[in-house]
Amino acid sequence: MRELQAMLGVSRGVVSGLITAGFVSPLRGPRNEYRFTFQDVVLLRTALQLRAARIPPRKIVMALSRLRKALPDELPLTGIRVSAVGSDVAVRTGPSQWDAVTGQLLLDFEVAEIKGDVVFLDTTPAQENLANQAQEWYDLGEQLRTSDVNGAERAYRKAIVLSPKPFYAAYVDLGALLCELEARCEDALHVFDEALTHFPQDAVLHFNRAIAFEELGRFGDAEQSYKRCLELDPSYADAHHNLAILLEKRGDPQGLVRHLNAYRRLTT
Template sequence: MRELQAMLGVSRSVVSGLIAAGFVNPSRGRGNAYRFTFQDVVLLRTALQLRDARIPPRKIIMALSRLRDALPEALPLTGIRVSAVGSDVAVRTGPSQWDAVTGQFLLDFEVAQIKGDVVFLDAAPAQKNLAHQAQEWYDLGEQLRASDVNGAERAYTKAIALSPTPFYAAYVDLGALLCELEARGEDALNVFNEALAHFPDDAVLHFNRAIAYEELGRLEDAEQSYEHCLALDPSYADAHHNLAMLLERRGDAQGLVRHLSAYRRLTT
């Protein structure tokens, strides 16, 4: 509950009220503490942002309750776009748009000016909104990283998929997240390789790929990636340090001294 409050920026009473209203049904963990899923977080954010768009509370409850009931149980609120339209809540699924309370379909010329997108979930949005939605998924990944690793991975992956241009930060953070997880080194390596196809001369990506290679025990590949990183940025102190430690493991005393000296020179 504490992590969710910080993530959403609201009080405990607000979250408790949304739970009591039936928006989500969190499970219970150790000490009877609430445990929220990735979809719970998204649904609660939807309710809060509809409120910020000045939709009446009663209408929010009616709209999202009806919406939840109309969607498959396995994928609640997936594949839709929810927007505040005037004082109403509109839902778009593919080419169709309908009123979330009445269920009535809306034609494009019947829709008032949208106050702002509330939340995007696994939709196929218009091209002009892709960058904005990619950023929203990335921000959600950042929020979930400390409390829901699987949710953060999904959010970063969605940001990369939606972004109309290669999303550098999402690649870096997704790869780093996977590197921290047991037995996910190969997945992290795939992320960094994909990122390097777009950003071949980025020292940070070569450094992170070297770490992934080390996790996989591919020390020769790791050494080459550290060297590539330093060729692009000779002042990259951490690369000197990691390479020095790697060369020590490989029995290269001369290389150890050279890169450790460079590291100390750069950090003193």
């Protein structure tokens, strides 16, 4: 329940009210605690958004009941977008768009007719639409990183693939996420290397790359990456600190003193 509240940004009372109203039926764990599935999270988030859009409660329940049957058990790679269109609910899954209550497939034009009224379903330019989708996947990765590492990784990677231009934050956070897992440091290194092809002068990427090298025991490469980071940003205190410790391990007492002093000057 606490993790779900944090993901949705609402109080326990709001979540409990949505459960009581029948929007979701979570399972119970061994200590009688609520256990929410990916489907539950999508449905609850959708219920909040539709309620804020003033969709009638009865129509929300009907829409979510049909949506529940269509949702996969795990995070979908195609993405799911649910939006209020007038008093109706439209669902997009990958290239398909359909009415959440009737199940009727909606034609993928900029405008379509629903119940005789012309409503705008998607007038966003393609590039802007991709950027919005990439941002949504990135936000999902941020929400999942403490509770579902695999889901967070997939969300970050989807954000990188969808983004019309290199997605700096997604690269940084994906690499950091992988580097927290000892067995994935090599994968993290590949992420940072790819990011550096787009942002070669970024000190943070060189710093994170150095950490990945250290975790892999490639101390010479780590030293060079820390030095490159400091060439780009001499005031990067953490890089001075880490390089000082690394140089001590490598038998360079002068380097240790030089970078430790620099670290102290920058942090006092």
